Amino acid sequence: MSSALPKAARRGLADEAADLVRAAIFSGHFPPGAPLREVELAERLGVSRGSVREGLARLEHEGLVRGGWHRGTTVIRVTAEDAQEVYALRAALDRLAATTARRAATAEQLSALDRLVAEMAAEIAEGGDAPRLVALDIAFHDQIYAAAGNGRLTSAWEAIRSQVHLLQLRRVDVAYDHYRARVVDEHRELAALLRSGDIRTLARRAEEHVESARRSLLAGLPTAP
Numbered sequence: 001m002s003s004a005l006p007k008a009a010r011r012g013l014a015d016e017a018a019d020l021v022r023a024a025i026f027s028g029h030f031p032p033g034a035p036l037r038e039v040e041l042a043e044r045l046g047v048s049r050g051s052v053r054e055g056l057a058r059l060e061h062e063g064l065v066r067g068g069w070h071r072g073t074t075v076i077r078v079t080a081e082d083a084q085e086v087y088a089l090r091a092a093l094d095r096l097a098a099t100t101a102r103r104a105a106t107a108e109q110l111s112a113l114d115r116l117v118a119e120m121a122a123e124i125a126e127g128g129d130a131p132r133l134v135a136l137d138i139a140f141h142d143q144i145y146a147a148a149g150n151g152r153l154t155s156a157w158e159a160i161r162s163q164v165h166l167l168q169l170r171r172v173d174v175a176y177d178h179y180r181a182r183v184v185d186e187h188r189e190l191a192a193l194l195r196s197g198d199i200r201t202l203a204r205r206a207e208e209h210v211e212s213a214r215r216s217l218l219a220g221l222p223t224a225p
Contacts, residue, residue, distance in 0.1 A: 013047045017055030020045055025064055025075055026165060027131055032077040036065060062162040078170040080221050086163050087214035091207045093157055094141065097148045098190065098206040099199050105147035113191040116140045121184045128180050130172040138165050140187050144194070171213060174220025182212065 021041065024030050036056060042049045056073050059065045067073030076082070101109075120136050123129060138161070145154045172179045186209050193202040 013051040014054030014058065017041070017045055017047055017051050018058040021055060022059060022062075022064065022162065025059075026135070026169060028169075030075050032075050032170070034075045036067075036073045036075065038073075059162075063160070064162050064166060076166070078167060078217075078221070080218055082163070083167055083214060083217050083221070086160055086167055087210055087217075089160055090164055091210040091214075093153065093160075094144075094206045094210055095203050097141075097145045097150075097153060097157065098194065099203050100148035100150055100153065101144050102194050102199055102202055104149045105194060109143060109147040110191065110195060112143050113140060113187075113194065116143065117184060117188045117191055120187060124180060124184060130176060130179075131169065133179070133183060134165065134168045134172060137168060137183060137187070140190075144190075147194075167217060168213065171217040171220070175216045178216045186212070 021030070021036065030036065038049045038052045038056070041052045041056075045052065056065060056067065060067055060073070064076060065073050066076055116136055116139055120133060120140075123132055123136065141157075142161075145157045148154070168179075189205060190202075190209065193205060196202070
């Protein structure tokens with residue numbers, strides 16, 4: 001070999017910066033359209049501007065922020081087109097994940113789903129913190145993908161996971177009553193169907209679960225001019 005391989009870059013601080021900014025976006029600290037300035041973030045996070053820049057690049061790859069050479073980086077504003085595209089892809093992935101998990105899930109993994117549903121119900125009983133409910137919602141679906149045991153399927157989910165999380169947060173902003181009224185029952189039904197032998201019903205309900213979210217969000221989004 002004529003030249004040596006370059007040394008691997010240490011990207012721990014960039015990953016940490018991405019994790020912290022992502023969490024701040026999901027908590028509502030940085031709302032849609034909010035500017036994300038490298039200098040301010042570097043100072044607040046205690047890392048270099050380079051680490052912040054790399055972290056923001058990761059978030060842009062995830063579809064959470066937008067930026068460019070001649071404009072600042074901002075949190076994305078959710079549009080109807082975003083919702084249509086992401087939820088269409090999610091419906092196909094969730095259907096496959098659910099039917100695959102039906103055949104592969106362990107008793108422990110199914111019990112983990114039950115615990116997450118119980119946590120959702122408890123959260124609602126205590127008042128229903130929207131970001132916490134959405135985090136439990138995403139964790140429930142993480143568990144289904146893990147139970148499916150298909151690495152490429154999980155990678156496809158992870159490619160849109162952050163966008164799904166952001167869309168669900170926007171959904172509760174515009175239609176919280178709809179979300180709160182359905183989140184426990186819909187997830188409890190999915191957990192039950194994963195134990196049953198009715199794969200066709202499971203596949204249909206997995207898609208309908210996503211379609212319900214899509215309709216709810218689109219109904220609350222402002223109409224484009």
